Amino acid sequence: MISGPLSWYYYPMDFAPIYLLQRFMYRIWDFFHHWYIDGSRVMGNWFMATLAATDQAFAIKITLRYFFQPLYKDFSVIGRIMGVVFRTGRIIVGGIAYLLIAAAFGIAYVVWLAIPVALLWIIIIGTKNYA
Numbered sequence: 001m002i003s004g005p006l007s008w009y010y011y012p013m014d015f016a017p018i019y020l021l022q023r024f025m026y027r028i029w030d031f032f033h034h035w036y037i038d039g040s041r042v043m044g045n046w047f048m049a050t051l052a053a054t055d056q057a058f059a060i061k062i063t064l065r066y067f068f069q070p071l072y073k074d075f076s077v078i079g080r081i082m083g084v085v086f087r088t089g090r091i092i093v094g095g096i097a098y099l100l101i102a103a104a105f106g107i108a109y110v111v112w113l114a115i116p117v118a119l120l121w122i123i124i125i126g127t128k129n130y131a
Contacts, residue, residue, distance in 0.1 A: 035116055043112060047105045054101060058094030063087050 055061070070076075071083035 032116070036113070039112060040109075043105070043109055047101075050101055050105070051098065054094075054097055058090060058097060060091060060094045060098075063090050063094070 067084065067087050068080075069083060070079040071086055072079070074080075074082075
C-alpha cells in the first residue's frame with residue numbers, strides 16, 4: 001500500500017472523478033457568470049453608447065438650455081415663437097426616440113436573461129403537450 005502526501009496521485013481512479021466533477025461545476029458556474037455578469041456589462045455599455053449616439057442627433061440637454069433663445073439668432077417675434085415651437089418638437093421627438101430605444105434594449109435584455117432558463121426548461125421539462 002502506498003502512503004504519504006502524494007498517495008492520491010498513485011490512485012487516479014479515486015482522484016479523476018472528483019477532479020472532473022469539480023471542473024464540470026466550475027465550467028457551469030463560469031458559463032453563468034459569463035452570460036449574466038459579463039453579458040449584462042456588455043449590454044449596458046452598448047445601451048449607453050447607443051444613447052450617447054442618439055444624444056448626438058437630438059441634443060436634448062443643449063436644446064433645453066437654449067429653449068427660449070431665438071432660432072438662428074432671429075430676434076423677431078416670429079423667430080422667437082418658431083424657436084420655441086421647433087425646440088419643443090425636437091424635445092418630443094428625442095424623448096420618444098429615447099423611450100423606444102430604452103424599450104427595445106429592455107426587451108432585448110429580458111430575452112437575453114431568459115435564454116439559459118428557457119433552454120434548461122426545455123431540456124428538463126421538454127416540449128411535451130400536457131393537455
